[in-house]
């Protein structure tokens with residue numbers, strides 16, 4: 295599940311428009327990983343990502359880990375401003391390239407100011423959405439092309455990819471029912487029609503299928519505590535694998551001189 299194995303040249307290829315977005319080893323995390331672990335939660339709107347990210351953060355903190363729990367767009371002062379610019383209604387028409395660039399700009403700040411420093415300190419970083427959301431919503435949903443959006447975001451983040459991505463899979467009807475259950479109003483993306491959200495779901499599943507070692511795909515309708523247990527177990531395994539890599543790495547961080 296760590297990104298090293300995901301970078302394997304044997305990563306299976308899928309004949310889908312999203313496949314090239316995951317197929318370039320040059321854009322993956324560096325061979326010598328930062329000491330922390332980077333976990334992204336992805337999925338359609340209403341999948342319950344925020345709840346699962348919070349439960350995982352609590353469990354990891356209870357186990358003694360330092361955890362940064364964050365979200366996209368957001369996670370920095372400028373990112374939160376960009377969040378309201380891109381998600382709130384009332385800014386007039388937002389064309390797809392503008393939308394993709396705002397998400398990428400927020401992400402660049404997030405990685406530079408929050409995520410990379412935390413990984414460098416050895417923390418576990420949990421982000422509610424990351425590049426996968428841009429590939430799927432802007433690349434596929436808006437039709438900009440998965441590869442173009444992947445490349446833009448690889449540049450914006452200087453090639454920082456998650457070690458583990460948890461994909462909470464939800465269909466468009468269930469997602470809409472869940473997010474409109476309370477009084478909450480739908481944001482600009484959420485209020486796109488069901489067909490948009492159907493494409494988003496399919497594209498997320500294709501991304502995960504193209505890189506099975508790096509993804510944990512779970513049915514979002516399952517019991518929340520069960521989901522939390524399975525996510526914690528998977529992240530625990532990734533933490534052990536990361537610790538072994540860091541221990542055996544040459545240089546100041548590793549065990550070898």
Ligand code: TYD
Pocket residue numbers: 339340344365366367381397422423424425427428429431432481483484
């Ligand atoms: P989300 O944080 O899941 O909304 P909330 O916390 O209100 O449930 O996501 C906000 C919306 O932004 C969601 O519809 C997906 C969209 N989005 C993109 O289109 N591209 C991106 O790169 C990101 C991060 C989010």
